[in-house]
Amino acid sequence: QKEVEQDPGPLSVPEGAIVSLNCTYSNSAFQYFMWYRQYSRKGPELLMYTYSSGNKEDGRLTAQVDKSSKYISLFIRDSQPSDSATYLCAIPFTGNQFYFGTGTSLTVIP
């Protein structure tokens, strides 16, 4: 079993839809969870950083952690064509190293 698993998609939604991006993880000891956005042919950029369980909001984005299910989600409200990108979940572990999901490709259709 991989440490982090992410549905690769692709995911295609109409503009204005609510998007749900998800990852599952294997180790209940993980405490920190991150989401990166990567536009085509660019480096990933950090979107959200959450600790432990619960929700964190930032504008149209909500990051959610369910530690009982070992499940993390990123919700995008009122999705825009500019949200079209690949979204990566990331979990740090020892020594500043990360487990990364394989990424979910999202296309928002105008």
Next chain:
Amino acid sequence: SQTIHQWPATLVQPVGSPLSLECTVEGTSNPNLYWYRQAAGRGLQLLFYSVGIGQISSEVPQNLSASRPQDRQFILSSKKLLLSDSGFYLCAWSRPSTDTQYFGPGTRLTVL
């Protein structure tokens, strides 16, 4: 503010040729530095990381090597490229003892 640079942005090299990719970070001191390779559908693969000048940890045995000649400079090298070395190479940095990594713009390498 901190900035991370990578060059070149794109590179096409023949099999068997050498490689040198450079990464520099501005606006911070003593960063942790990382090299990743990203292949389609396979996520980010950590190749090397460094916590200081001359300190390199290798995660994957391969024909690549890394060096850190200066505090904010990280170089990825190969003496002889293989077809399988093609991919998108990303450099990243983080502050010591923190969990957040920041990525550079990447270098797309095609080995023919």
